[in-house]
Amino acid sequence: MVNNTRRASLNGANGHSPGSSSSSTSNGNGNGGGQTHSNGNGNSNGNGHRSTLTVSTPARANRNSLRYANIVGWGMKIPDTVITNADLEAVVDTTDEWIRSRTGIQERRFASEREGVVNMGFEAARIALDRADILPTEIDLIIVATSTPEDIYPSTACKIQNILGATKAGAFDLSAACSGFVYALNMASQAIRSGSIDKALVIGTEVNSRVMDWNDRSTCILFGDGAGAVVLSGGDDPGGMLSCVLGADGSGADLLGIPTVGRASIPEGQQMHKLHMNGREVFRFATHVIHESIIEAVEKAGLKLADIALIVPHQANQRILSAAARSLNVPESLFYSNVHRYGNTSAASIPIALCEAEREGRIHPGDNIILIGFGGGLTWATAVIQWQPVPAPASRGLNYRLSQGRREVVYVFAFWRARFMQMFRRWEAKIKGSPALTANIREPKKSERERERDRERSATPPAPKRELNGSSPKAEKPEPEKELERR
Ligand code: UT7
DSSP states (O other): OOOOOOOOOOTTTTTHHHHHHHTTTTOSSSSSOEEEOOOOOOOOOOTTTTTTEEEESSSSTTTOOEEEEEEEEEEOOOOOOEEEHHHHHHTTSHHHHHHHHHHOOOOEEOOOOOOOOOHHHHHHHHHHHHHTTTOOOGGGGGEEEEOOOOSSOOOHHHHHHHHHHHOOOOOEEEEEEGGHHHHHHHHHHHHHHSSSEEEEEEEEEEEEGGOOOOOOOOTTTOEEEEEEEEEEEEEESOOOEEEEEEEEEEGGGEEEEEEOOTSOOTTTTTOTOOOOOOOOHHHHHHHHEEEEEEEEHHHHHHHHHHEEEEEEEOOOOOOHHHHHHHHHHHOGBBBOOOOOHOOOHHHHHHHHHHHHHHHTTTTOOOOEEEEEETTTTEEEEEEEEEEOOOOOOOGGHHHHHHHHHHHHHHHHHHHHHHHHHHHHHHHHHHHHGGGGGTOOOOOOOOHHHHHHHHHHHHHHOOOOOOOSSSSOOOOOOHHHHHHHHOO
């Protein structure tokens, strides 16, 4: 799936002119003309290139008011409990040396009993909202990417919406395994750019430690828990998602998954609610798809690989990132990595990596960055994003502190609102009883012919009931006494 409404190009030292990219752009409405916007911040990207967006008019939007969905806030939450490779040696037949050399992982975080996808997702969202300086009540849409929800439904997104007090927001979970965050980011960006919403919260949150099969040593040593979130906001400042490639190949569905309630039977070697993976096959798929989809996404954005300041990939295995860097012929340092600290946190790994990359000064305003996810489904998702400047909280002064206080008030209010609503529903059920008593179901008026048919039907004996599987019930055997009497 490709974002066709806009293409962007960098006007940089690579000699790639904006004109060339706009000429290759089709905006779907026959409008061949592109519009050129400077990103307005005067900053150059990490490669020393000044960036200029060349943008074609979205098909449905007003030509004079282009809409962009910029990332204006981000946050992460990781549990405090650190599980080192040495800790795993005590419970699994493995060694620190094997895990480090095969995966690059040194430690990961596990959620405590009190922690879960909901409160970690909430904490990440709260930090992201602070950074964006936006009230939860301003959010229109919450999408949560997770493969380890507390329930199939209600969604994790609804539970987080409740704690945040995001009373205006629609909320749903998105299932695309480790690609889920980028899928969700694309959905939210498109909703903003189409004009249907203005602000969205996209969260990736996982408690993989609860779905580990501790008898499968090649898989259980890989995963960890955590959450990350971003806030997207609509506006006129050029930036945000420049292109996106979403992909799926269900023929590889058996390679990686967590069987759950709808399964009639579970193949041998798998367990209900436990993660299984064919590591070698997924490794092969991952290295191939990273290469292909990065090339495709960069091309669709009208850019070149040299225009990319940083790639923030799903953190699965350092060897996958090294192999991808080799095949793309870019330095390994272009791929941001924190897999040694957190292991594989599935849908949470990209937003967590994004937060840490920004904190470490690896992302600057005007930079073009790539987010790339891959995993179960099989699925993959690659987005090219132009990062926009967001003022640091420290520079925002008194107004910021006041609005931070207002956010805290919203959270407290949300807590009491949820309790009040639960009490109110119980009270209503007690006082009013069944709503069916007052529901007025009106019989549709029937014609004389229909009434005649009904009379005929009620005169004929009912047909024998059918079994649930569709077969007719076996003919009732006459009771021996009746049979004797008849004879
Ligand atoms: O988030 C979704 C995306 N996920 C991924 O991208 C994961 C992709 N896959 C991988 O990262 C790697 O395939 C693994 C890390 C899972 C496995 O690494 P590998 O190099 O492919 O190992 P392998 O499965 O081929 O196993 C090699 C050997 C085997 O022993 P033999 O048969 O050669 O004697 C395994 O039994 O390593 C053994 N082994 C272990 N030894 C010590 C497997 N797991 C372990 C272990 N400790 N934990």
